[in-house]
Amino acid sequence: MTKSEQKSRWLNPLLAALLVAGVQTAALGYMIEGRASILRSGRDVLLKTVPVDPRDLLRGDYVILNYDISRLQPELFKGDTPREQEQAQVYVRLEKQLDGFWAATEASFQPLASAGDSVVLRSLPFAYYPSSSSSSVDVEYGIERFYVPEGEGRTLEEARNAQALSVNIRVDAKGKAQIRxxxxxxxxxxxEPLY
Amino acid sequence: MYRARLERDFKHWVDKGLLQENAARAMLAEYDGRESTFRAGRVLLILAALLLSASILLLVAANWEALPRLARVAGIIALVWGFHFAAAWLTQTGRTTLAAAALVLGAAAFGGGIALIGQMYHLSGDAADAALLWFAGAVLSALAFRSAAMAAVAGGLAWFYFATVLKDDGFNGAADWRMWSVPALAVIVVLLVRFTSADRVRHLAYLLVLSWLAWLYLDNASLAFSIGLAALGLVAFLAATLPGSPLRALAIDAGSAPAFYSFALALLGFTTLQYEAEGLTTEVLTGAGTLLVALLGIALAGAQNGAVRYLGYVAFAGELLYLAFETLGSMLGTSGFFLISGLVVAGIAWIVIRIEGHLANARRTEAPQ
Structure with missing residues (x-):
């Protein structure tokens, strides 16, 4: 218990503060730039949604967004599907429809090449359980939450009831999506502004 | 608690003439001078820092629109810099408790920054990674400032990370590294504890590993896994406590924790074995094994280690009651069950009294050496 007396400083406290604050600021800046770059240079995609309204203790009120492309029908899938349970990612080709909204036209467990006017979106990693019958696959893209100022979830909830909500996202070359x-x-x- | 007991015992010994009064006073003064001694003011200060930390996090969560987003980011980064440089200045002027409080606030500001960016860009599905980043920030701060308070914060954040992973989806279908990240975090916390001499924080790490193992079992119950848990716990416990074991000296140097937690792991393993056991014979055999382990624990480490002793008693009594309930309770009816339970508890009491007497004898014969 008396070890604390032997304990000595190994770094000048000012250097320590500079190091910690600097590295932490760099980490935050890296997070911001990763997102802002998608907003800056990603491609525009318009999606239809269905939200509900919970709350996250740390980040505040948010609306859960569910998209048409969150459930992928089996006939969309091309190429091999994993035979055993594994951590999988799905690539989804989106194409613009006549009504202006984008819809999934192809899905695959392997990377898809971008072709023509289509945009390839990449899902978050998820646990894939193969089933004998071909069934639909539920995926997330990291755009399933929209944080609103406390108490303002109502407006979006009412819009959901009227089925009038649409979300414009930007997708970068790697298939990462960001709500715009x-x-x-x-x-x-x-x-959403860049910063 | 310990301070009051110490003072009472000193008074007793001084009255009996076993100890000089000035020696007793000098010993108490030395104890009070230690850095780890409880001081109400110090504890209140850290509690205040935790409350202020919560206010930072909730201010972010409120998503207050009166401040533009960029101003909020700038504000939180200013807080990160302000608190860390305040901590540096306070350390240099020797006010270590205030410095610790400033570091805790700095860690909270960093966590608030992570949450704020998640909110700004509507990130979802990444809560565990965010918790991991927060933990990394706290570890860096604990290392750079060699701060025991920050080691405690890192221990708490390791738990927060574990809880976030469980809340997300558990380890089911997650990448392999996610499963192993929990004990890795525990190891990092233990290393921090050694580096910063934040002795009590080590319990956070040990408990984290135990809970992780229990969760793995619940997630993936199998006989092989529970045998593994029981065997691992037993081997670790024997290595830590068996006289002649090369690791015994090292374990005793680390305090009562190694013996206690390896004992707890062995008992966890036997509890899961009991859960796996089917049929009366296997149930009784597993039960007998658990009773033996409990007695073994008390016999090997009970004399020096109060925590092991009490855990052993609790496991012994619980197992006996469980066995009585499984084997006899169903046949004799409720009244008979209470009769048996009463006799069983009386039997336990008799054994405990015998053991306590035996341990006291053992200590008396050891003392003169």
Whole structure:
């Protein structure tokens, strides 16, 4: 218990503060830039949603967004599917439909090459359990939450009830998605600045 | 607690003429001078830092629109720099408790920054990675400042990470490294504890590993796994306590924790074995094994290690009651069950009294050496 008396400083406290604050700031800056770069140079995609309303203790109120492309039908899948339970990622080709919304036209467990006007979106890693009958696959893309100022989830909830909510996302070359704008009946309610 | 007992015992010994009064006073003064001694003011200060930390995190969570986003980011980064440089200045001027509080606040500001960016860009599905980043920030701070308080924060954040992983999806279908990341974090915390001499924080790490093993069992119950747990616990316990074991000196040097937690692991293994056992004979055999382990623990480490002794008693009594309930309770009906339980508890009491007497004898014969 008396070890604390032998314990000595090994780093000048000012250096320590510089190191810790510097590295932590760099980590935060890296997180911000990773996201801002998708917003800056990603491609625009418009999606239809269905939200509900819970709360995250640390980050505050958010609305859960569910998309048409969150459930992939078996006939979309091309190429091999894993035969055993594993950690899998799915690549989904999105193409613009006549009504302006984008829909999934192809899905695969292997990377898809971008072709023509389509955009390839990559799912988050998830646990894939193969089943004997071909069944739909539920995936997430990291765009399933939209944080709103405390108490403002209502507006979006009502829009959900009217089925009038659309989400504009940007997708970078690696297939990573970032929410850019949420619109009710086509008019934007929350537009996300770069920073 | 210990301070009051020490003072009472000193008074007793001084009255009996076993100890000089000035020697007793000098010993108490030495104890009070130690850095690890409980001081109400110090504890309240750290509690205040934790409350302020919560206020930072909730301010972020409120997503307050009066401040533009960029101002919020700038504000939280300013807090990170401010608290760490305040800690540096306080360390240099020798006010270590205030410095520890400033470091805790700095870690909270960093966590608030991570949460704020998650909120700004509506990140989802990455809560465990965010918790891991927060933990890494706290570890860096504990290392750079060699701060015991930050080692405690890192221990707490390791638990937060574990809870976040469980809340997300568990280890089921997650990548392999995710499963092993939990004991890796525990090892990092133990190393921090050694580096910063934050002795009590080690329990956070040990308990984390135990809970992780228990969770793995619940997630993936199998006979082989519970045998492994029981065997691992027993081997570790014997290595830590068996006279003649090369690791015994090292374990005793680390305090009562190695013996206690390896004993707890062995008992955890036997509890899962009991859960796996089917049929009366196997149940009784496993039960007998658990009773033996409990007695072995008390016999090997009970004299020096109060924690092992009490865990042994609890396991012994619990196992006996469980066995009585499984084998006799169903046949004799409720009244008979209470009769048996009463006799069983009386039997335990008799054994405990015998053991306590035996341990006291053992200590008396050891003392003169």
């Amino acid at each position: 704008e949420i619109a009710v009946n086509g008019s934007p309610v929350y537009e």
